[in-house]
Amino acid sequence: MASGESDAVGVDARLEALYDAHARPVWRYVVSLTGDRSGADDVVQETLLRAWRTPHILAEDPSTTRAWMITVARHLVIDDARSARRRHEHPVGDLPERGVDDDTDRLFEAILVEEALRTLSADHRTVIVAAYYGGRGIAQIAAELGIPQGTVKSRLHYGLRALRLALQERGVTR
Missing domain, CATH: 1.10.1740.10 (RNA polymerase sigma factor, region 2, helix turn helix motif)
Structure with a gap:
């Protein structure tokens, strides 16, 4: 062949x-x-x-x-x-009711972020989740994990970089 x-x-x-x-x-x-x-x-x-x-x-x-x-x-x-074929307007007697926004986009984005977070090391994921989802500061995270603040900052920096790459691989281009 x-x-x-x-x-x-x-x-x-x-x-x-x-x-x-x-x-x-x-x-x-x-x-x-x-x-x-x-x-x-x-x-x-x-x-x-x-x-x-x-x-x-x-x-x-x-x-x-x-x-x-x-x-x-x-x-x-x-x-x-x-x-264009979907945009043809048809006059109606009564205005339709206002639609309700759904959470599909937000749910889809949450799934993408969750998948991307799973690709990170446990150390990077722990620091990112504590900072961004837990709302804790560098000093508080360092105290909770028993590591220096510089280590928290470093893990946060490199973890966010890896997270950005993981999201880009999944088609997120922000």
Whole structure:
């Protein structure tokens, strides 16, 4: 078999692994956003197509790419909702009731942060959680952990750097 054929087989296998690992969860997520089961199939297909066109996603372990795929699917749903074919206005007699904001985006971001925090060392994670989620200062964290304040500052600095990289790997670009 020629090397071009073996590369194609490898890409097919990686794409199949992505499908096996993520198609159902992405489909369920899209259905929860849109309520459209057949439209969800199209979004999953487009998400996999974009993964196929993104070599660094295919090169990664399929178990680590779910956040990227969910983000792509979410953007596809948003793009479709904003598209011209969806914006046709239909006059109505009564104004519709005001919609209630849901917490989907906040929940999704919390899941991404939690996944990223799990990739950090226990020392870095402990200091970050104590400072940002516990609201404690450097001196208080140092006293609680029995370590010097400089060590707390260092762990906080390097932990935040690692957290930023972990979030970037998951498609968060802030």
